[in-house]
Amino acid sequence: MVKARTLVALMLALGGTATQAAPLEVKLGFAAPLTGPQAHYGKDMQNGVLLAIEEANAGKPKIGGKEVRFVLLSEDDQADPRSGTVVAQRLVDAGIKGMLGHFNSGTSIPASKVYAAAGIPQVSMATSPVYTEQGFKTTFRMMTSDTQQGSVLGRFVVSRLGFKNLAIIDDRTAYGQGLADQFEKAAKAAGAKIVAREFTTDKAVDFSAILTRIKPTGAQAIFYGGSEVQAAPMAKQLHQLGFRTTLISGEMVKSDGFIKLAGDAAEGVVASLAGLPLEKMPGGASYVARYEKRFGSRVETYSPYAYDGTQALIAAMKKANSVEPAKYLPQLAAIKLAGVSSGQLGYDARGDLKQGGITVYRVSKGKWEVLESLGK
Template sequence: MKHRKATACLRQAAWALAPILLTAASFGARAQEVVKIGFTGPLSGGQAAYGTDNRDGLLLAVKELNAKGGVQVGSKKVKFEVDAQDDAADPRQGVAVAQKLADEKVKYVIGPYNSGVAIPAGRVYNEAGMLLLTVASNPKVTELGYPRLFRVGVNDAQVGIAMAVYAAKEMKAKNVAVVDDRTAYGQGLVQEFVAEAKRQGLNVVKQEFTTDKATDFTPILTSIRSAKPDAVFFGGYSSQGGPMLRQMVSLGISAKLLGGDGICTTETSRLSGNVADGKVFCTQAGVILGKADAGRAFAAKYKAAYQRDPLTYAVSFYDAAMLLADAMQKTGSTDPGKLAEALAKGSYQGVAGEYSFTDKHDLKSSPVSVYGFKNGQPEALSSF
């Protein structure tokens, strides 16, 4: 009899405790949140090496954040997942990717890589109320005036100007030819280079254009050869810059090949048939990784994770994820609008430099480094 009464009492106690246990379980579930970060970049096509590099920089940051248990945002812990999408460096596909991420209710996106994608896709991200952190360099990207769009790399003006100054003052060039790939990136870069080249007293002896899908540059290079330039500035990417250099050499053009961050990669050397040493000079954003402890540590972590060296913007995508997590922690919020307000007013020290923004949401201070090539690898020469 006593046993039955004891059992009944235990059942009553269990039922009484059940709501408390359920409430505690529910609180535990609410206390941790998984947040998706969208990624958009060229994971296929001629620029896939860049897209993969960028994505993996982002993934490395997310892995580190999650390994620490996530980020404390107000009363809850936040962990991260990456929703990686391939925009193939194509504006139409980039817009489709933007709509897909918007439909999936992703609140934050790191990318696009290409200005030609960022400009049309930016409208979709803006209308969906999403926060966008991009390295797209055409000045028009931030001139769109979207309140939740920030550029986390340099713009074309900074990259083009630095290369023109270096060509005039260090290389002592007199005559230059220019070629652009007809993308928003390539055209913007050439425009800025030409303007500064003229201010520096350089003669622009030839202006040509190609496309970002071209493989044969013989006609334009033959035309350039007759102008006998000291250097050829190319506004475009390694997928064209490497083959262009190979064809320059075969045509007997001794001019140096200059460019921006789009050709500042081992891909340029590989696609040129390994003739880039002493022939290619390029500019890209940020500090020289090998000259700072944080940069060396990042490069070592990246290589350990992926068995290859980082290319141009892996560090910027890594920093962008850390910047986003830092803003969440400081504001105690995951609301894109509140995070954008915090980014606009605040400052964050990343691996590649300091992230504080102008009224247009460009970086206030972004060093630009000039590189040559040695043993097929970009080698830092100087910084501006």
Template sequence: MQYTRLALALALAGLAGTPLAQDTVVRIGHSGPLSGAQAFSGKDNENGARLAIEELNAKPITVGGKKVKFELVSEDDQGDPKAGVNVAQKLADSGIRYVVGPYNSGVAIPASRVYANAGVVVASVASNPKLTQQGYKNLFRVNASDTQLGSKMALYAAKELKVKTVAVIDDRTAFGQGLAEEFKKQARASGMTVAGHEYTTDKAVDFTSILTKLRSKNVEAIFFGGYAPQGGPMARQMRQLGIKAKLLGGDTICTSEMGKLGGDAVGANVLCSQGGALLDKAASGPAFKAKFKKRFLAEPDVYAASYYDAVNLFANAMQQANSVDPAKVSGAISSGSYQGVAGTYAFDTKGDMKSSPVTIFTFKAGQPSAITSY
């Protein structure tokens, strides 16, 4: 009799856990630089994705009659193409079919082949136009491309800053080169003279030689295609050399890290372009910023909102398709539209956003400060 009661108790305990066992588990991969000079961006992006997952699990959502439990699997791609391909293979081999990232264009372009071959749905902020020109159907860019970021910074420099002569520096990464070329193209189209184009790397810290060369050209602005770990020291060295030119750049210098590394050399003299409308003016922007700060005790940086949106984009498409099958979810993303914090996610046939505004920032007290959407 005692044995029967024990068996019955165990059976009831098992039944109590059955709903959890029947939940659909969807693992979301994250690939980004979690170590090295760009770790601040990688962690910020990861936190955006984590916040979305925590909120989705708290609801939770239902797909195909089952509750969906999301899990984040985050991997450090070091901002390195080789490491990024290895991460892509690791995530694909482990059965993950949804990935946010990679962050860097130089990583995203080669890694995207691995993801495409495995049928993984990818949402990336990597901005080099080549990313979506490869023809992969499950790949979506959830940000403006270099074409928009570079060209709109050039338009702003020409029309609002009245710059006539500019020089360009790029860090030889896929991102930096692509951004610099798009800036140059629009700069010339807008009537500016490009007086020089110099090259560095994404590991450099001393820019004295190339800046000295550009100083002799008396340029009014220097456009830098690269990242904040180089942009901050570059701003310092421009000041030390007495260069009065403004320092312009793309989204990767629109970050508080730029202010930390550049100190008081980063202020109104530095301007940058970032994909998306002003968060403070977006309908759900202030609420997102408040939630993020409460959860992580920090302000969201450049792309936290985009990664938050990317996870919710996946979840919304799963509900629309009533399936977690990546092919069906990808189809729902391609044919649908999702209103996120940082923008409206509707895509063209290449996987680029049909409309992605660009916001121009400067710096106040070491922090990016929005000027206008352009």
């Protein structure tokens, strides 16, 4: 009799376990270059997103009275605008509730139209001003815009570094040209003379013709709007052509990869990056420890911002008590969050980050060293 009761109790327990509802899967989209020359940027960004999602899932969150589990759907947009829109539509069709990405401005801007039409909030690494100037209510940033970064760096180069004659080159991408335009505007306002304005592409490796045209102008510094893939050979060719100028650029050049690719030619190069240095970020030390334990590698440039952007999206869902985009979108727009990169992450009416500090770095003895941290 005891055995029979025990068997019944066991069956009831097993039956009860079997009927417990599984967590509701909430699909979040991600897109970035995961192959090709910019794949390391995309992977860095993806790691930050993954860490935020895994930590959120570990807390067994409940939204709308149900336990939810966030699932990441990742796509490779190859840093190509046409691929970006294809990927965006594929993610929308897959039923994502929020979008984390894209990485490049050139892919984020055309893809944003797809997400906006579907009413899906998009938190992107895009820095081009155009991204949030389109009037969509669904666009938000992970990093400061080129307007913020270019204006701060342009003033700094003239007023702090003392360069008055400047040449500018950009790669004609939405990111590179946008950053160069903002830099030029601020540098001129600070009293600089732009002695040359040239452009290339994000596929070029030979800049000898451009640099030969610039050399007679007497440029004290050359600003380059683009990535390390072009900046590294450009730095080498500056040395080979006997330039006595400083190469200056934005956050896509502020990487260990640039130093590795440029070698000795990296010495003295100046680059800006959004926010504070990692070791001075409000949540930097803890983030580094968790990141390195999870991925077994060093934190790179973009992952802290991707982590914060993901946190903001998930926090908005929790505040709205809903994973439906139309319901949590107002909460995302009004979010106030203590992030890794910022003491208080929040957005303005356009979806730009309210806190837009910039840190300027210079390569010294083969390492990036802080020159100065600046406000907007």
